[in-house]
Amino acid sequence: MSNDNKEITGNIGEWSEIYTLLKLLGEGKVYAGDQNLEKIKNLVYPIIMIIRQEKEGVYDYLVSNADIVIQKADGTELLRLSAEKFLHEAEYLLSAMQNKPAGARSFPIAKTQAFMDQIYCSTLKASSSDKTDIHIVLHDQRTRMNNNLGFSIKSQLGGDSTLLNASGATNFTYKVVGSDFSDEEIEKINAIATRTKIIDRVDAIRRKGADLQFDHVDNSTFRTNLAMLDNGLAPTIAQLLVEQFNTGERNFVDLIKPLADSNPLGFDMEDKEDMYIYKLKHLLTSAALGMMPAKKWTGRYDANGGYLVVKKDGEILCYHFYDKNRFEDFLFANAYLERGKTRKHGYASLYRGEDGNVYFKLNLQVRLK
Template sequence: MITGNKGEWSEIYALFKLLGDKQLFLGNKDIEKLEGLVYPIIKILRSENNGNFEYSIQDEIILISGNEEILKIPISEFKDKALFLLNAIKKNKERTFSIPEIEDFMQSINCFSLKASSSAKTDITIVVHDQRTNQQPTLGFSIKSQLGSPSTLLNAGKTTNFIFNIVGINLTENEIRDINSIASRSKIMDRIVQIQNKGGQFVFVKTERKIFSNNLVLIDSLLPEILSQIVFDFYSSEFSNLTDLVNKTADKNPLNFDIENEHKFYEYKIKRFLTDVALGMMPSKVWTGKYDATGGYLIVKENGDVLCYHIYNRNEFEDYLLNNTKLDTASSSRHGFGEIYEENEELYFKLNLQIRFTK
């Protein structure tokens, strides 16, 4: 029996829904359909552990090839099963669950697992017809579902810690212990406030891991400084949405960019960063800057719509990433941040970067 969580079942839902719709809708920054922009779907490719399968659309029939025999399934069946599956995912309260009626249908169409083969870079690959260019690009997607809990874009780790030097004060061991023992719900913000109240200032030094720093510098040489400001503002203010944090940083203009002509330096650079994270940059691995050329997201909305964001339509993709992400506080004990520590008679404080989708 196949079991999975809401996000995993959403992958199968997306397959059924897209085959039923026969077209791919593009989304805007507010996760609404972009009017007048659709890609007719020619076929969907899916890697299973027992081989690769093609789901080709021909009028009102789906042709499924990959095994010796070619299956022919009416599109209406995919529409019906998509609706049934959507309701089943929404209704279910368990962390993981099975849906026997859907499993039977899956097996009849050579679909044996919820997730595409782990060797595949993408969850689903779609060949579309682009009416603007008259081309048939092959687009690969990761599937993000709003039916479950919001997923992370950048996972926390010691790899994503930013190190700050505390300057302007000398603290006794007792004072350090008192500040580090603050255990309120907003303990990290409260510790920062205490340090500032005593006259301390936070000066960014570096990221904890060199690889992450170099990855950031590869994207933009000033990214470590810009992100350090955004991370600090997150922990020391009420803002968490990236749009707010970027605007706040732009207003302060800590890097003294020439903004006389209203260049959006900070927004532009953060969008580049988010795009690279979305398309493969990981803090712990050397980033070459090469995207998986077929990179993008399919968003399964709560109402069942499936919207596409793709590097092929870069502006919409970047706007979506910036407008639908926020910073999040990970476990400070696990990732080793949020406490004053001493090194070579200097005081330091680490803050962590984790980015999550807002829904």
């Protein structure tokens, strides 16, 4: 096996995918995690095999007693190494990531690349066309079945991971209502360039006696994807984005009460919070496992297994989609709104539409703590 002697470089997230491969094969099992990122000691999934698609073909990494057997898809054995060797290489890679060159976003790890070359692993990252980063055959001790499942890997080694990426497709447009704005006033507000300029621009709009009224989701594909999930999601998200400026909160768990109090969907019931929690959990789960804003979605989950989280100390926890409630609780407890770059995504500026009304855009980006 050869990588043509070309040096591989990757960021923390990309190297974390190789770390996950090595660590899971070395340990031969993965523990479930709870919503607080703690290991559930009595819920463990033995690993039967990990499957990787490389440029040269498909390779199976079988856990066989104390060995890892690497074979082609047709069963031809290529290499047999001790599981201990994989664990040792994983520990080295973890240390290399934790002690990466200061300020480096992408960097090589020569020793790990040499081992990758040995075990028929030529690429760092799975295709970004879907949410699946690794395919694992797990044994479920409750059903006594082996299941080939796709998982998305989220690494905490390089900071908080992104659940739903910001882009122009995630812009929400609001009509500015309650007050008129001259062109000079629009220009003055748009010129605000403080460190907290989005907050300050919204404050300036409100000091003028105006408010933001949700109008539409900019991108037609994202708009359709949200409608497929739930017709009430677009106005729910739109109000959630506004509530972060009303309250100063960013965590989903802290925004639920003000969201329910503002009640954009007009629910006439005491348990409104539960309704909005359900809708937002549906959004988070779909974004985690398959739905991308700018890509037409059929409702099919790519990462049908769930999430693998690489903690800061290198421990890997499994959030199995079969344990749907626990998986959703984890996402909801750890999700928060992040503000993307205004220049890059074209939002947070007032503008006058062709109809003469003044509009303002906010952008949706979700990260996990």
